[in-house]
Amino acid sequence: AQSVTQLGSHVSVSEGALVLLRCNYSSSVPPYLFWYVQYPNQGLQLLLKYTSAATLVKGINGFEAEFKKSETSFHLTKPSAHMSDAAEYFCAVSARNYGQNFVFGPGTRLSVLP
Amino acid sequence: EAQVTQNPRYLITVTGKKLTVTCSQNMNHEYMSWYRQDPGLGLRQIYYSMNVEVTDKGDVPEGYKVSRKEKRNFPLILESPSPNQTSLYFCASRGLAGGPVELFFGEGSRLTVL
Numbered sequence: 001a002q003s004v005t006q007l008g009s010h011v012s013v014s015e016g017a018l019v020l021l022r023c024n025y026s027s028s029v030p031p032y033l034f035w036y037v038q039y040p041n042q043g044l045q046l047l048l049k050y051t052s053a054a055t056l057v058k059g060i061n062g063f064e065a066e067f068k069k070s071e072t073s074f075h076l077t078k079p080s081a082h083m084s085d086a087a088e089y090f091c092a093v094s095a096r097n098y099g100q101n102f103v104f105g106p107g108t109r110l111s112v113l114p
Numbered sequence: 115e116a117q118v119t120q121n122p123r124y125l126i127t128v129t130g131k132k133l134t135v136t137c138s139q140n141m142n143h144e145y146m147s148w149y150r151q152d153p154g155l156g157l158r159q160i161y162y163s164m165n166v167e168v169t170d171k172g173d174v175p176e177g178y179k180v181s182r183k184e185k186r187n188f189p190l191i192l193e194s195p196s197p198n199q200t201s202l203y204f205c206a207s208r209g210l211a212g213g214p215v216e217l218f219f220g221e222g223s224r225l226t227v228l
Contacts, residue, residue, distance in 0.1 A: 009154070032215050043204065044157075044219040051215055090157065094215065101147070101172070102208075102217055106156035 002027045002093050004105035012111040019063075019078040021108050023091030026072060033074040034092040035065055038107075044090065050074060061085070086112045116141045120205050120220035127195055128228050135190045135223050137205030144210040146188035147172070147217070148180065150201040157204070163188055164210070195227040 007022040025031060035047040048059025055067040061084075065076045074091060091105040118139045127133055139146065147162035149172075159172030163182040177199055179191040188207075192199060202224050206217040 034216055036219075043221045044206075044217075046216050049216055092217075101159065101162055102206075104149075104157040106154075 002031065002095065002103045004091050004093050004103055006089075006091055006105040006108050008108055009106065010109045010111065012113060013081045014113050015083055016080050019076070019081045019085065019110065021076040021089050021091075021110065023065075023074045023076065023105060024072055025074060025091070025093045027093055027095065029095050032094045032096060033065075033067060034094070034102075035059065035063070035074075035076050036090045036092060036104075038088045038090065040087070047076070047089070081110075081112045083112050083114065086110055116218070118205055118207055118218050118220040120203075120223045122223060123221060124224050126226045126228065129196055130194050133192050133195060133225075135192075135203060135205075135225070137188045137190065137220060138186050139188075139205075139207040139218070140186065141207060141209065141218065142185065143207035143218070144185070146182065146205065146207045148178070148188070148190045149204045149206065150174065151204060151222075152201050160190065160203075192225075195225075197227050199225065200227045201225060 003026045005024050033050040036044040037047045038044050048057045050057050050067045058064045063078045088107050088109050090107045094102045121136045144165045148160040149157045158174045160178050161180040163169045204222050205220040208217045
């Protein structure tokens with residue numbers, strides 16, 4: 001079985017500060033990992049995904065995430081927060097063999113303070 | 115344009131009045147799934163389907179039914195809605211035979227049961 005935990009249901013940062021959203025997963029097989037973003041009153045949009053060799057993955061809007069197998073982590077970072085980054089962020093895991101489903105973390109709401 | 119389409123986007127109904135939320139995708143995806151999103155609980159899977167005529171329960175299936183008679187459609191049926199089914203619902207799909215591995219989401223359907 002797979003599971004995802006996200007440390008911190010709500011994270012606040014100042015505009016221009018580093019954004020760090022934490023995600024840890026458990027999976028009995030090599031996983032695919034994802035970050036989705038949900039802006040207020042909108043659906044979920046793929047931010048980035050990890051599917052193979054490159055452990056540092058770059059996504060849209062300046063976000064990136066690093067897959068660390070030894071730590072079973074896939075933390076999301078952005079060097080400088082912008083007001084428009086305020087949203088809810090979901091980490092998700094899926095097995096590579098498609099035999100299992102997508103499993104989402106509980107989400108982290110990011111607030112960006114002026 | 116590749117998309118997942120849900121209808122209705124907004125619905126207010128009363129307890130016990132059967133309703134169906136439709137979901138259609140134009141990407142020839144095998145896998146489709148329904149999620150509900152509630153404050154503080156993240157995304158919880160209701161039902162999923164690995165292909166036509168193949169469906170299975172997710173984490174919170176009680177009070178819901180689904181069917182997968184055609185590959186493109188995956189309707190969610192609430193036979194006798196209750197107020198605790200007031201939620202934001204998302205349909206999603208992905209391919210299982212190559213191509214992108216991420217889930218593609220619909221815009222969401224906000225349901226209120228009075």
